[in-house]
Amino acid sequence: MPLIDPNSGYNTAERHALDILSRMSLQPEGADLIHARQVHDIALTGEVMRVFLNTDTLDEAQQEMLAESLAPLLKDIPGVERVIVKPRPQAVSGGRRIAGVKRVVAVHSGKGGVGKSTLTAQLALMLAHLGIKVGILDADIYGPSLPILFGAHGPVQQNPDNQKMTPLVAQGIRLMSLGFLLPDDQALVWRGSLVDEGLSQFFTDVDWGELDLLLVDLPPGTSDVHLAALRTNEFDGVITVTAPGQVSLDDVRRGMEMFADLAVPCIGLIENMAGVACAGCRQVNHLFGELGGGSLAQEIGVPLLATIPFYPAVAAAADSGTLNTQIQPGRDAFQALLPVVERLCGNIAGVFPELRQRSHHPSEAQL
């Protein structure tokens, strides 16, 4: 682990904090917190100063002690309103990966009903048109949406050779959802312990074949299900979806914090439901608030990938399983999602150059 260099990209408040930390040590004669590599890193986002502790060099009692003693010291730095001292981000997956799947990206929102599943489906459709082999794993075990979004229904076949479930294929996309295994009206009441077991099966017992990208549609919130998912599999990134209103931002911020803690990089933020155009007078009404996504992206320091208005045509298509009719060049939904796909393809192409040739630029691609 390299030593923190205060002159490399830290702002004034952060340098101030590093200066304080470099004059403190746990033992009277020992090295300071920075040189003893006890502080992993620090970051100021908005008015919140975060200090990430290195769990390799500190035991739990020491971490607790530092959490208590550092906060009041760093709070006095101009521009700092709150101090959070916590263990440095650590992945819990242990590097486990799904066989045959090159990249796994989660789509998440701290808040429900922001259109996360519909967006996931649209993204997958766009990527599939570009020749990328895409699958969707619907990990929303309490409210699976793939059956409606793709008009796809079970039964799911089991591969007799390896006992794994074969994904359904609809509109060129491989799909797996608990909704394919359950009748429509049955409530799934899973206790936390069952979630751990059941969900990990969903990651390990599906025969995806060769996939360039698996999008995992996570349930809203920060719960057992998320932990279980993150434990079963290493995610290459997460796309966060939010609605523009403040009530939604609170929850979304909490969700982003969870992924940051578990060392899953955030690819960016999508602001969905950003206004509805009246079919009568074309006036855009901001029914779900305004501009919140942009301010959150700026505060946290992640890119705002797109701001997408509510399109009644997309809602209708989602209900009837015909989203593919909306994902056509020139259509509102297609144009609005282009920047997201470009960013995703960029990320993927960085790892798989052959994909960049196939999808040199999504807007120019022949669909």
Add this chain to the structure above:
Amino acid sequence: MSECKSTSRNSQQIPLTNIADSQTQDNIPQPIEGIGEIVLVASGKGGVGKSTVTVNLAVSLRNQGLRVGVLDADLYGPSIARMFGASEGLKTDDRGIAQPTECHGVFVLSVASVMPPEAALVWKGPLVTQTLTQMFREVQWPEVDVLLVDLPPGTGDIQLTILEQFPICGALVVTTPQRLAVTDARRAVSMFHELDIPVFGLIENMDGYLCPCCGEHQQLFPSGAAKQLASDRSVAYLGGIAIDPDAQALADSGQPMVTAQAGGVTASRFNELADQLTSAVLKEQKYRAFQARESDHSNDTSHTDFWEPLLDE
């Protein structure tokens, strides 16, 4: 603005005595001191406006003269505190016992009151149970006639814990016209029916909106699915609520619509819903009283005591 209405009661007051709980059996959850009837506000899917409905119903019931509490059980996405404008932390009495905050005449308790917005809460099952038990039983609830509980979406740990551990009068299910939402609402209705909790009705939120520019009623989602669900499951369809273009800003700034735009269309819809809820609760109480009489064996003996001497003669 007078947030606190006088405490005078009208005829619709819900009596505090909980008849069903007088027969103490081991599997029947114990009543909670001071709390009359517990009504859950649930939804299968998130983001359908469940919390907005809870807040406005609470204030509306309060305006009818009831004493009302709101417990935000959505530990994963607590938004009640913001919508009531109650984010300045939890008060404790001199014994250190937490007290719900009074906002707009309603007693509000939410986990959001005690935690910073960045705190990522990854709640594990046992922790959920413990936190909920504390929120229901270890808080100094004032006497309330109705406690509305804002459930998180879905059918997970929190729902199970609440349904098993606390005496629930009934539930309202909120959905939008969207098929995705209605499918999840269907699951929620199933869960309540399986556990024998009465579903007082289905509320169809985001049922279009009125364009403030041209006044035209615009549909956001194709409609019909919610009414179908209500009729399939013999649950009352309590009606739709159109999105009010001011709703988001009011919710963000902590002003319940029922108070901020008391004369408006949306406010009167909530007042109607509050009336429907009150009559459903009263009906449920009557039913429980009837059941209690039916199963009351001491009644049987007095019955026999009365007849035996007569028969002997």
